[in-house]
Amino acid sequence: MTLPPSAPASLPALGPLPLSHGSVDRGCERRTDPEWLPGLMADPATRVLALAAGKAPVAGGSLVLHSPAGLPEPRTVVYLGASEGQEFVAAGWDEVPDVLAGTGDWLGLREVAAGLPVRDASLFVEALAILNWHATHGHCPRCGAPTEPVQSGWVRTCTADGTLHFPRTDPAIIVAVTDGADRLLLGANAQWGGKHYSTLAGFVEPGESLEAAVAREVAEESGIAVTGAQYAGSQPWPFPCSLMLGFTARASGTDAVPDGEEIVDLRWFTRAELAAEVEEGRLSVPVGLSIASALIEQWYGGPLPAPRGLGN
Ligand SMILES: [Zn+2]
CATH class of the missing domain: 3.90.79 (Nucleoside Triphosphate Pyrophosphohydrolase)
Incomplete structure (x- = not known):
């Protein structure tokens, strides 16, 4: 196992993300x-x-x-x-x-x-x-009548009252939280069986800024207060309709307490610890398309080692 050189103090924004190319002229x-x-x-x-x-x-x-x-x-x-x-x-x-x-x-x-x-x-x-x-979205949220597509499928209109209804995207923040020693905070979600760790994330609420959503979600899921939230990049996540907005943020303390419902365990990882545990198969982290994977790799400085027995 080789570790990358330590990451720069100020991380660059995430590079090109696999679902964010936007190479088509939508006209x-x-x-x-x-x-x-x-x-x-x-x-x-x-x-x-x-x-x-x-x-x-x-x-x-x-x-x-x-x-x-x-x-x-x-x-x-x-x-x-x-x-x-x-x-x-x-x-x-x-x-x-x-x-x-x-x-x-x-x-x-x-x-x-x-x-x-x-x-x-x-x-x-x-x-x-x-x-x-x-x-x-086949029915009007105002009167319940059927809606039908107009504008080449980018708007629906109510067949009874003529109101226009526009496509919905749900913004969600996802954040790589680090401490003063540049350790990364990852949580194990109850839905993932307790051995899969990822960055903290949650939906932005109505009337809330992205920065406030970062602070609220991290506090809710870990009890940690964060400062200096920095936007790092975004990626559409149409499963079914999210837009993931990636951030980095600095923890003001290290006493992380899982909420016990959504998050069942929280850990601070050094790069060496995370690489070793992934390689030994003791835990897994996101790989592939997700912005969580990109945030973790950005902090780590490159791809994490594959678990032993999976090709190495
Ligand atoms: Zn209507």
Whole structure:
């Protein structure tokens, strides 16, 4: 096991995150035209990303995109945007249509995003997020009447009172808390069985700033007061509709007390301690797509060692 050199006193913001590329031009000025989306669906050159129950067809490490010609009627259609001269549309079904069943392996975003080309990862995260919203907003929150999509799928309007309803994203903060010795605070969540440790996180509440949410969530889950919250980067997390906002913050003390409900254990780790325990398989930490993984690796100074028996 080799340890990286100690991290600089002031950490840089998180680098590119796997779901944050945003490489597609969403064409906000085009999609308000009511003829725009029907026109694309009548054009065989349009590329359609099919989604069923959150999964999309993948073959050879890329999304399988279809022409709209011959597709069965989708439950929802949304304009995704343009990239390199091509126009992209998402089409959602409750189940994989028979005619598309053999067009690739139907996989979820978390399974494939890290291996997809940047454009495909951008299309998949956008499509999943907006289709998740459509799937749960079929009725007007004011009067209960059905709503229907307008503006190429980026707004829903009430069929009774005409009110407009915009896509919802739930902001959540996630924070790497360090102490005066630059140890990292990680918590074991009750849902994860007690051996999986991650950074503290929680939803931003109405009427609350991001900085206040960082302070409140850390205090609620650990009893620790933090200062100097610094924004580090963000990543959409459409499971179903979160936006994760990453922060670093400094603890004013080290007496961490788990709340006993959400968090069952809290520990301060040196880099050597965390690497050794992960390598020996005594605990696990997030790996892969999540911003928690990026925050932990940023503090550590690079990827953590793999557990023994998993390739080393
Ligand atoms: Zn209404």
